[in-house]
Amino acid sequence: MTAADIKIPASDKTLTSGKLFYNWFAANIGIMGVVYGAIIVGYHLSFVQLILAALVGALTFAIPGWVAVVGQREGVTTFKLSRAAFGVFGNRIPNVMAWFNMIGWLAINVITGTLLLTTMFQTLAIKKSPLIVLISLIIFASFVILSGTLKEATLATVQTLISWVFGLLTLVILALFFIHSDWQKVFAMPAGSWLAGFLPAVAFIAAGSSISWSMAAADWGAYVQPETKPAATFWQTTLGAGIPLFILMVGGIFLSTVSPHLATANDPYQAMYGSLPTWLGPIYFLVAAGGLVPQCLVSFRSARINLATMGIQLTQKRSLIGHSLVILTIAVYILFISGNFLTNFELFLNFLGICLASWVAIFLTDAVLNRRDGYDLNLLKPTSPVHYNWAGIAAWVIATIFGFLFTSNSVYRGPFAHGIFAHNSSLAVFVSGLAAIVVLLVASLFQKKERN
Template sequence: MSNSRSDIFIPNAERTGSPKELFFIWFAGNIGILGVVMGALIVGYKLSFIQSIMAAVIGALSFGLVGYLSISGLKAGGTTFVLSRAAFGVKGNYIPNLLGWLSLVGWLAVNVVTGTLTLMSLFGIFGLGQSGVLMVISLAVFVLLILASSLFGQNMLVKIQTFFTYVFGALTFLILIILIPKTDWTALLSMSNGDWLGSFLPAISIIVAGTGISWSIAAADYSAYQNPVHSAKKVFASVTVGAFIPLFLIMGVGILLSTSVPDLVSSSNPIEAIGQALPKWMTVLYFITAIGGLIPQCIISLKSARVNLETLNIRVGNATAISIHALIMILIPIYVLFFSEDFLWNFQLFLGILGIGLASWAASFMFDYILLRRKAGYDAALLDHTTGKSLNYNGIFSWLAGIIVGFLFTNSPFFNGPFAKGIFKDSSLGVLMAFAASAIVTIILYQLKSKEEI
């Protein structure tokens, strides 16, 4: 494996990171209060307390996918969608790359919406009336906070994420401790078991789509800066555990809160709904903490989105790149805040549709790495857009197979898959079907062709 191309691989001089840094990056990226909403969403599938906790554990453990894909960045020193060119071909990689970029900016927009609603609630505490003008001001303030992060490099990013991990992580758990006693344990423990296939699996799939699968596209973007002398096991553990701890605990509190804040899932402003369950003296600190928890997620999304834009060979200046993402961060939230009344409906729809394409890509990329690249490595010539193979049909076919299967088992306001019936109706199980289909096809095609043909 060659590692001499600085335009493809991260220069060795910049690869000084340690696994501990990855722990802080992914811990900070998962302390957002939105995890509470995910926890309540699990209970919304009519599950018992034990089933809900199990779904939260499995859902949070999906970050093992991010942890494993981070190993590819450690070994090669390349970002995610640069390495993805090997599995799909330089041109074949364009559409998955574009889908990854859309997912990142979509998540960015979702978090900006949440941050704007949180700022609105904070301003409301100080007596400012809720109005469209205040909404626009809140949106502008939050977007400016995020754009400021684009000025920082990798080393500063690690320092910022470490700060957020300690400060806002501690504040978040302090608030969660205050919320726990409000749980109606009698109601919670009396909930009967839901259907394991019809409710439990769909609950897991929506969480997996919004956590491990969604963030898999950014895995190598950060591990590529790791010193290659570090072990793959430590990188895997740092990413997986760093994300699992806050994500599971915060979703767990969401499960508990589902009894004391029954309208949490249906609320147009779930952050404010949580704030109303707190003592008045705690609300200001809560809203500040909620904003602080959202910023790290936005930083990760924005950085990886800009990396993906470059991987698409869209070479624009720094000011232009910032302007493009700023426009997206403003226009999508404006639609959600002013024209769409159901925040979580849009949230779930977004996760479900994009999740199918991302799950298929993740399976194809991961098994291509397992079966071939893990031993053969990544050759710079293969990843260069001028010298690399234009189309790798193995990766393309396996990816398309996953997408087709996923949509066949999915229904939405835009289409209805012919097999989206029974347990597949109104669920996100199509995401898991897409992942499984792409994985199986990748393995089959690998067995049918020699390594030279791949």
């Protein structure tokens, strides 16, 4: 296997920094960001604290921004680069986690789209029933699955178009949210704890956005034109994703004053619709559904890349069929059996967030400690002599276990989930990431002693 089989061909590196911005902007313009804003209101913070939490949470996209720079520098996608830190076989552990993450997000988007269509039918005097939910699921799932056939060039064009069209429409929706908000109630919110409220709110945002997207960052960075400055790649990734998320969360903070149950509603889109004029219904559903499209495109793309990196080579047709069956199974369970969308969504973010926070911490720490002069391509090949990089694997296992020891949610409570961790499961994501850095630093010290 040659370098050409690992690196992205020069002819395929067509992404400008501007297009990179549009890709990330479009992928984060989904109106679920409004729900995030409503959820962090539940941490009982003042208006200033909430705005700061939303800002800091959005700026954690500096993490995928950093990963994107590594991908651009090496011209290699995320989980091929990750082989250096974990070994070619050991890398399959986080690789599988990344695949689950992408499939999970695809399922969430399908469920969200189904809820949107169901709510739209209700506005047309068609009552909600299992049959209507099933019809909505079939319509939206078919649309999402067909999106998986798009090629790179088409994808970039679609992302840019969606950024402009749905970005402007979203601003219209947000303006109406602001108009109907109780501003006096927003500014009267009492200050909360910085440690037990502000920090968990930031951790929740990071777990649901930047940490989850980190695994796709080098997949985009590797396609950036070589002459693009690394700083441009970093900022276009960070701000392209962070700006729309921040604006949407601010909208959610204000909207929670007139729709206090938004953060806990089984169908948050119905709650949002109830805060808008009836005549705006079609535009609202168009914006909400349109914002899901680019997220689906990115998730399908990265899911296929992850499978290929694990050595599972499937034709595009078989990949679509296999992924679609998994996605539909999850959607059917949530919609027809569990019936609780947001609770399952937060569980998903908690469990996957812990696993992925430790992975990205190890990936970036390894890049700083061991790859300053670039990656050894021999370590990135499937035939690499380093099957298991035990330092990286041990750091991931220990950090992930450590994270679960401190987490607390509706189905599991860790033995150390007390004090500020008792009701703040999102904090375990930070614990996992910090533990990974510490363990890998300690392991690197031992490795240096052995070499000396």
